[in-house]
Amino acid sequence: MTLSVQDITVRYGGKVAVDHVDLEVADGEVVAVVGESGCGKTSLARALAGLLPGSAEVSGRGVLRSDRHPDLDLGAVEDWRGIRGRRIGIVPQGAMSGLSPIHRVEAQLREMLTVHDGTAEPGDLLERVGLTARELHSYSHQLSGGQRQRVAIALALAGDPDLLIADEPTTGLDAVMQGKVLGLIASLGISTLIVSHDMAGLLPYADRFAVMYAGRLAEVVPVTSLHQGRHHPYTAGLLAATPSTDRTVTWASISGSAPPLDDLPEGCRFAPRCPVAADECRTTVPDLRVVGDGAVACHRVEVATDVGYPAVPRAAGTCGDPVLTMSGIQHTYRSRSRTTTALNGVDLTVGRGEIIGLVGESGSGKSTLARIALGLIRPSQGAVTLGKDEVTGSRGRRLRAVQRRVGFIHQDPYDSLHPGMKVAALIAEPLVIAKVPRGEHDGKIRSALAAAGLPESLLGRYPGQLSGGQRQRVSIARALVNDPELLVADEASSMLDVSTRGGIATTLRSVATERGLAVVFVTHDMGEAIQSCDRIVVLRHGRVVEAGACGTISSSPEHEYTAQLLAASHH
Numbered sequence: 168m169t170l171s172v173q174d175i176t177v178r179y180g181g182k183v184a185v186d187h188v189d190l191e192v193a194d195g196e197v198v199a200v201v202g203e204s205g206c207g208k209t210s211l212a213r214a215l216a217g218l219l220p221g222s223a224e225v226s227g228r229g230v231l232r233s234d235r236h237p238d239l240d241l242g243a244v245e246d247w248r249g250i251r252g253r254r255i256g257i258v259p260q261g262a263m264s265g266l267s268p269i270h271r272v273e274a275q276l277r278e279m280l281t282v283h284d285g286t287a288e289p290g291d292l293l294e295r296v297g298l299t300a301r302e303l304h305s306y307s308h309q310l311s312g313g314q315r316q317r318v319a320i321a322l323a324l325a326g327d328p329d330l331l332i333a334d335e336p337t338t339g340l341d342a343v344m345q346g347k348v349l350g351l352i353a354s355l356g357i358s359t360l361i362v363s364h365d366m367a368g369l370l371p372y373a374d375r376f377a378v379m380y381a382g383r384l385a386e387v388v389p390v391t392s393l394h395q396g397r398h399h400p401y402t403a404g405l406l407a408a409t410p411s412t413d414r415t416v417t418w419a420s421i422s423g424s425a426p427p428l429d430d431l432p433e434g435c436r437f438a439p440r441c442p443v444a445a446d447e448c449r450t451t452v453p454d455l456r457v458v459g460d461g462a463v464a465c466h467r468v469e470v471a472t473d474v475g476y477p478a479v480p481r482a483a484g485t486c487g488d489p490v491l492t493m494s495g496i497q498h499t500y501r502s503r504s505r506t507t508t509a510l511n512g513v514d515l516t517v518g519r520g521e522i523i524g525l526v527g528e529s530g531s532g533k534s535t536l537a538r539i540a541l542g543l544i545r546p547s548q549g550a551v552t553l554g555k556d557e558v559t560g561s562r563g564r565r566l567r568a569v570q571r572r573v574g575f576i577h578q579d580p581y582d583s584l585h586p587g588m589k590v591a592a593l594i595a596e597p598l599v600i601a602k603v604p605r606g607e608h609d610g611k612i613r614s615a616l617a618a619a620g621l622p623e624s625l626l627g628r629y630p631g632q633l634s635g636g637q638r639q640r641v642s643i644a645r646a647l648v649n650d651p652e653l654l655v656a657d658e659a660s661s662m663l664d665v666s667t668r669g670g671i672a673t674t675l676r677s678v679a680t681e682r683g684l685a686v687v688f689v690t691h692d693m694g695e696a697i698q699s700c701d702r703i704v705v706l707r708h709g710r711v712v713e714a715g716a717c718g719t720i721s722s723s724p725e726h727e728y729t730a731q732l733l734a735a736s737h738h
Contacts, residue, residue: 168193168230169192169194169195169231169232169329170190170191170192170229170329170330170360171190171191171229171230172188172189172191172215172227172228172229172239173227173228173229174187174188174189174226174227174228175188175189175190175214175215175225175226175227175229175241176188176225176226177210177211177214177219177223177224177225178223178224178225179222179223179428180222183428184207184210184223184428185207185210185211185214186207186381186382186383187383188211188227188379188382188383188384189384190211192330192358192359192360193358193374194358195357196359197353197359197372197374197375198359198361198373198374198375198376198377199361199362199363199366199372199373199375199376199377200212200360200362200376200377200379201363201364201365201369201377201378201379201405202364202378202379202380202385202405203364203380203424203425203666203667204364204634204664205381205427205428205634206379206425207379207381207383208362208363209334209335209362211379212360214227214241215241215255215360216251216255216257217244217247217250217251218257225241226241227241228240228241229241231250231254231255231329231330232254232329232330252279252282252328253283253326253327253328254326254328254329254330255328255329255330255331255332256324256326256330256332256357257323257331257332258319258323258331258334258336258352259319259334260334260362265319266307266315266318266319267307268306268307268308270306271304271305271306272293272302272303272304272305272306272307272310272318273289273304275318275322276293276318276325279322279325279326280292282325282326283326284326285325285327286327287325287327289303290303292322292324292325293317293318293321295324296318296320296321297317297351298314298317298321311344311529312339312340312344312529313340313347316336316344320348320352324355324357328357329357329358330358330359330360331355331357331358331359331360332360333352333360333361333362335362335363335364336348336349336352337349337363337368341527341528341529342691342692342732342735342736343528343731343735344528345368345735346371346735349361349369349372350371350372352372353373361373364664364665365409366402366405366406366409366665367405367406367409370390373390374389374390375387375388375389375390375461376389376390376393376402378399380401380425380437381425381426381436381437382428382431382436383464384455384462384464385399385401385402385463385464385465386398386399386402386461386462386463386464387455387462388402388460388461388462388463389461391460392459392460395459398458398461398468399437399463399464399465400437400442400443400465400467400474401421401437401441404419404421404440404474404476405665405666407419407421407474408420408666408668408669410479410668410669410692410695410697410699411694411697411698412697412721412733412736413721414698414717414718414721417478418479418669418672418694418698418699419477419479420476420477420479420667420668420669420672420673421440421476421666421669422440422476423439423440424440424634424637424667426439432449433452434448434449434450434452434453435448435452435453442476443467443474447466448466448467451466453465477673479669479672479673479698480677481676481699482521482522482676486518486520486521486701487518487519487520487521487683488518489516489517489518489519490517490518490553490554490652490653490685491515491516491540491551491552491553491653491685491687492516492552493513493515493516493536493539493540493549493550494550495513495514495548495550496514496539496546496551497510497511497513497547497548497549498510498532498539498544498548498709499547508709509532509535509709510532510536510539510546510709511708511709511710512710513536513706513709514711515536515540515704517653517685517686517687518685519652519683519685520680520685521679521686521701521702522675522679522688522699522701523685523686523687523700523701523704524690524695524696524697524699524702524704524717525537525687525688525689525690525704525706526692526693526696526703526705526706526732527705527732528691528707528732529691531706531709532709533657533689533691533706534657534689535709536706537655537657537687537689539551540558540655540687541570541573541575541655542561542566542569542570542573545559546559553572553573553652553653554652556569571597571601571649571651572649572651572652573651573653573654573655574645574646574647574649574651574653575654575656575657576639576654576656576657577657577659578658578659578661578662580635580636580641580642580663581630581638581662583642584630584638584641585630586630586631587629588629588630589626589627589628589629590625590626590628590630590633590641591612591626593641593645594615594626594641594644594645594648595608595612596645597645597648597649598611598612598648598649603649611649611650612626612644612648615644615645615647615648616644618643618644618647618674618681618682619640619641619643619644620640620670620674620677621640621641621644625637635663635667636670639659639660639663639667639671640671640674642659643659643671643674643675643678647678647682650682651684652684652685653684653687654675654678654679654684654685654686654687655686655687655689656675656686656687656688656689657689658691659671659675659689660672660690660695661691661692668695672695672698672699675688675699676699688700693732693733694736696717697717697720698717700717701716701717702714702715702717703716703717703720705720705726705729705732707728712726712729713728713729721733
């Protein structure tokens with residue numbers, strides 16, 4: 168056994184983030200700790216690595232490779248330097264942006280080898296993560312996202328650790344690269360703890376899952392028995408909330424959101440969101456008990472196979488007249504050293520009430536095309552019309568008037584909202600910019616808020632008091648408040664939990680249908696596009712390689728690249 172810890176508890180200012188958790192990782196085993204944001208999985212990983220802030224209180228005991236370090240008191244470790252890096256390797260969240268921009272890869276690897284008394288050579292470490300000696304002389308900005316993540320893994324291996332802890336190691340990577348990075352980690356042969364909110368994405372690579380909810384373990388289950396027997400309703404919800412590339416499989420969403428640490432319910436913490444909860448669930452805390460090959464903390468595990476979560480709706484009929492027309496779009500980025508063609512002869516039409524999915528891996532041209540549709544970039548060649556008005560030929564006041572007919576939902580719900588503005592002011596800001604009379608603000612704000620699926624009670628709150636899903640809904644309301652004809656959502660759900668993404672997709676479908684909005688949905692998740700869009704346009708290297716109805720592309724893709732994206736997203 169590489170790691171065995173008992174009774175881990177983490178508190179922030181008296182609030183319990185991790186509540187008496189026991190966990191084991193066998194030699195060479197890959198254990199995935201999964202759950203929504205705020206469930207405690209990252210706090211658990213940081214407690215094991217000694218990376219919690221000084222304000223946190225941590226307790227719990229364990230064993231890390233009994234033959235080398237017999238006892239580990241998490242609340243009393245005086246010097247983590249002898250453990251972290253040498254005994255426990257860390258691949259932190261956002262590792263791709265954590266590399267030094269001014270040092271070559273070789274220098275960074277040599278530094279880690281020196282600090283942790285590593286015996287390998289930098290070239291050997293790179294070879295172990297699937298890179299070549301050529302990358303030793305590169306700076307981080309010269310590497311792709313996948314290459315940077317591989318370097319981050321190589322840095323974690325420098326001290327020849329017993330245990331590898333990877334915190335959301337595929338954040339920001341497209342589906343193809345996510346699979347490659349996870350496959351690499353699983354192939355290293357090191358005992359590994361992976362922290363992630365993407366349960367289905369880890370199915371091919373993990374040996375066991377530890378499912379956390381509101382600071383507690385809901386279930387611990389081997390991957391081999393995950394689709395057999397009875398499980399916790401929350402586990403079933405996480406799997407159902409993952410969009411499948413098979414159009415015949417229903418995509419569902421878990422209603423509500425995880426409770427805040429300062430307002431935890433009595434009994435089972437998942438009971439307020441559980442479709443099969445009974446009175447006992449709301450009053451009595453369920454113990455983690457053995458069920459089959461795993462352990463489940465649920466009073467209703469006998470009926471958990473019949474859990475019914477609401478399905479994400481699909482289009483009910485045909486779309487209306489064209490709202491957005493893009494023809495012959497070509498765009499080139501020029502710098503002193505080189506010229507890059509981002510788009511090459513792209514045509515796109517989006518009708519009223521229609522949701523079009525723009526799909527492709529990083530660098531395919533999706534975001535550039537979206538920015539051109541927003542009027543933020545003037546294409547090198549081609550024409551863009553919104554209704555009957557040309558966007559590409561507009562300037563100044565005329566361009567701004569056209570842009571007001573387009574709503575935009577940003578990728579990052581945490582950075583796109585000003586933290587010092589209340590929800591009411593954030594939603595009203597586009598009205599102020601457009602000089603809409605004050606008397607019309609209140610009605611438009613409330614209408615947009617309702618369309619985005621939010622209660623009016625949130626109008627007086629700040630973004631910091633909202634969950635990620637609620638923040639993104641505020642962004643949707645903000646995009647709708649000026650009654651746009653076109654809505655552009657650029658990776659609008661990529662930073663959200665799978666349980667939340669279905670709710671956002673439901674909201675986009677309802678506004679497209681009820682308001683007759685044309686929606687351009689940019690995503691690298693093929694499953695999400697197939698489940699929530701009407702048509703899909705697949706981009707690669709700035710060209711459209713395939714376009715068609717979601718069901719057709721799902722069942723019989725014509726282009727090899729489309730089939731590759733489907734395979735990478737298949738769960």
